[in-house]
Amino acid sequence: MSVTEILFIFLSVLAVVGAIGVVVSKNPVFSVLWLILTFFCISGHYILLNAQFLAVVNIIVYAGAIMVLFLFVIMLMNLNADTEPKKNKWLKLVSVIAGGCMLLVLVAALKDAETAETLAQTKTGDIGLIEHLGNALFNQYVVPFEISSVLFLSAMVGAVVIGKKGD
Amino acid sequence: MPINYYIYLSIALFCIGVVGVLTRRNAIIIFMCIELMLNSVNLLLVAFSKMHHMQAAATNATAGIDGQLFVFFIMVVAAAEVSVGLAIIVMMFRNVHSVDVNFLNRLKH
Numbered sequence: 001m002s003v004t005e006i007l008f009i010f011l012s013v014l015a016v017v018g019a020i021g022v023v024v025s026k027n028p029v030f031s032v033l034w035l036i037l038t039f040f041c042i043s044g045h046y047i048l049l050n051a052q053f054l055a056v057v058n059i060i061v062y063a064g065a066i067m068v069l070f071l072f073v074i075m076l077m078n079l080n081a082d083t084e085p086k087k088n089k090w091l092k093l094v095s096v097i098a099g100g101c102m103l104l105v106l107v108a109a110l111k112d113a114e115t116a117e118t119l120a121q122t123k124t125g126d127i128g129l130i131e132h133l134g135n136a137l138f139n140q141y142v143v144p145f146e147i148s149s150v151l152f153l154s155a156m157v158g159a160v161v162i163g164k165k166g167d
Numbered sequence: 168m169p170i171n172y173y174i175y176l177s178i179a180l181f182c183i184g185v186v187g188v189l190t191r192r193n194a195i196i197i198f199m200c201i202e203l204m205l206n207s208v209n210l211l212l213v214a215f216s217k218m219h220h221m222q223a224a225a226t227n228a229t230a231g232i233d234g235q236l237f238v239f240f241i242m243v244v245a246a247a248e249v250s251v252g253l254a255i256i257v258m259m260f261r262n263v264h265s266v267d268v269n270f271l272n273r274l275k276h
Contacts, residue, residue, distance in 0.1 A: 023187035099186030155247035
């Protein structure tokens with residue numbers, strides 16, 4: 001087994017464990033911490049695929065900005081395990097079965113797909129570097145880039161309008 | 168690395184996210200599970216971009232770069248979505264003093 005495979009399995013197991021931890025932990029703060037673990041594992045996968053820009057952006061934007069925002073909101077509301085809303089046990093069981101059925105269908109559909117010999121390039125290839133991504137972003141994708149700036153402006157205005165006290 | 172492994176991992180993460188949305192009633196955790204699903208799709212897009220790059224690299228040096236740019240735009244939209252969504256959750260908490268999504272059925276009255 002090569003180093004790449006060992007790293008892949010390690011990161012995958014850690015990511016899945018983190019994802020399960022998000023769903024099962026009673027305290028929302030622990031959920032956020034598990035989710036940060038999952039995001040770091042996904043960043044590790046990006047580095048393994050030599051998509052370095054996305055790995056760094058994933059850590060800065062997701063693990064850095066978005067998760068800190070979640071933590072701030074949770075601490076602002078003073079949520080803990082006691083205030084966790086309770087849900088019917090049977091409803092939970094049915095939800096897990098429904099999700100498991102979706103997993104089963106997708107895996108069964110993939111099992112016979114003709115992608116078994118197709119490889120994803122790891123450790124080499126330079127399309128994930130900032131130079132190439134920047135070239136493509138500011139030549140082919142310059143209009144979506146500008147539109148996303150308008151989206152951010154409207155999101156900021158919307159967040160301020162919704163979040164301000166009183167009406 | 169075979170592409171199938173990445174697809175299986177993404178399916179697993181996505182289904183865990185779906186189960187989380189269905190089982191939990193805390194609005195913040197539902198929101199985090201949505202982020203988890205977005206990230207599993209991001210991982211799959213990056214894996215596919217490298218798969219396409221490997222097959223078409225001889226004719227086109229930047230083949231597959233679109234997949235990685237889509238991931239970048241998904242992150243942009245997710246950041247905007249989180250800022251508005253958390254503002255909505257804060258407003259909901261201020262009105263009903265709970266983050267239980269079942270309280271939102273009052274909206275129909």
